[in-house]
Amino acid sequence: MMASDGKGPARGHIDLRDIRVSFMQNGAALDAVSGVTLDVEPGEFVSVVGPSGCGKSTLLNIVAGFLKPSAGKAMVDGKPIDGPGSERGVVFQQYSLFPWLKVRENVEFGLRMQGMGRAERESKARTLLGLAGLLSFENHYPDQLSGGMKQRVGIVRALATGPQVLLMDEPFGALDAQTRVVMQEILTNMWQQLRLSVLFITHDIEESIFLSDKVYVMTARPGRIKAEIPIPLPRPRTPEMTASPTFMALHRQLKALIREESLAAMGGELRDGGLGQDWHLGSQDDVRAVL
Ligand SMILES: Nc1ncnc2c1ncn2[C@@H]1O[C@H](COP(=O)(O)OP(=O)(O)OP(=O)(O)O)[C@@H](O)[C@H]1O
Numbered sequence: 037m038m039a040s041d042g043k044g045p046a047r048g049h050i051d052l053r054d055i056r057v058s059f060m061q062n063g064a065a066l067d068a069v070s071g072v073t074l075d076v077e078p079g080e081f082v083s084v085v086g087p088s089g090c091g092k093s094t095l096l097n098i099v100a101g102f103l104k105p106s107a108g109k110a111m112v113d114g115k116p117i118d119g120p121g122s123e124r125g126v127v128f129q130q131y132s133l134f135p136w137l138k139v140r141e142n143v144e145f146g147l148r149m150q151g152m153g154r155a156e157r158e159s160k161a162r163t164l165l166g167l168a169g170l171l172s173f174e175n176h177y178p179d180q181l182s183g184g185m186k187q188r189v190g191i192v193r194a195l196a197t198g199p200q201v202l203l204m205d206e207p208f209g210a211l212d213a214q215t216r217v218v219m220q221e222i223l224t225n226m227w228q229q230l231r232l233s234v235l236f237i238t239h240d241i242e243e244s245i246f247l248s249d250k251v252y253v254m255t256a257r258p259g260r261i262k263a264e265i266p267i268p269l270p271r272p273r274t275p276e277m278t279a280s281p282t283f284m285a286l287h288r289q290l291k292a293l294i295r296e297e298s299l300a301a302m303g304g305e306l307r308d309g310g311l312g313q314d315w316h317l318g319s320q321d322d323v324r325a326v327l
Pocket residue numbers: 059060061068086087088089090091092093094095257
């Protein structure tokens with residue numbers, strides 16, 4: 037789905053085709069992801085969820101240009117990805133702000149690197165800080181901000197250079213539950229105004245539904261696409277929607293899909309969550325024998 041507020045064309049098409057990534061481990065090549073094909077249409081918000089270690093960050097690192105796939109095609113707007121570029125902004129879980137620079141200076145950093153003049157830089161940074169509700173903190177240092185505020189600065193900094201796509205790897209993973217919900221609302225509002233594509237990695241099913249137009253579920257390693265789930269909730273998204281029957285049905289569906297894979301990722305040892313027929317606590321003698 038394209039953002040539909042009519043403020044100019046949406047931007048940034050991410051196109052991954054049949055991606056495989058192998059890493060050397062203990063002298064052997066092991067596939068981290070295999071045969072992954074995914075699409076983020078211009079202006080679309082797409083999340084990737086899946087069990088730990090299934091290759092979510094690996095995919096994001098390919099689109100960011102930090103990692104080359106072993107096989108397959110990775111493209112943005114039809115051009116093969118060849119290293120990092122200013123048309124792709126990245127936000128990680130760690131805030132990665134420069135502690136010696138004030139908030140606005142942090143946001144202006146990339147623009148300064150691009151050679152933009154001082155007045156234009158300042159105006160752009162202030163507009164984006166305003167959008168994120170941070171204008172009154174422009175002269176604070178990162179240390180003086182809460183975790184949620186730091187991450188908002190991180191998002192604004194990634195957006196400042198005008199990327200076509202925003203890549204977010206568990207951006208709210210370090211925040212408490214309340215702050216996280218507020219951040220999701222701020223992000224969805226900013227995204228709707230900016231009309232850029234987002235590839236969002238998360239462990240949080242509710243977060244993926246609330247934010248996305250579409251959610252990809254990955255299998256346990258080697259990561260493949262297990263399912264592509266469209267999210268037909270209207271925009272703008274509101275917190276009340278999380279109680280709607282559609283939201284709850286999607287939640288159940290995604291939870292079941294991920295649970296299967298999380299158990300597979302644990303080697304099947306904990307089928308039924310460790311409480312079913314396949315798993316039993318041995319007798320006292322068995323336990324003593326092991327000890
Ligand atoms: N540089 C590397 N060298 C070797 N193996 C790696 C490397 N980077 C990642 N891997 C392996 O590739 C697999 C996928 O890792 P990745 O970090 O992409 O998973 P993830 O789904 O993002 O995990 P999590 O949800 O725990 O963050 C893992 O098994 C990991 O150990």
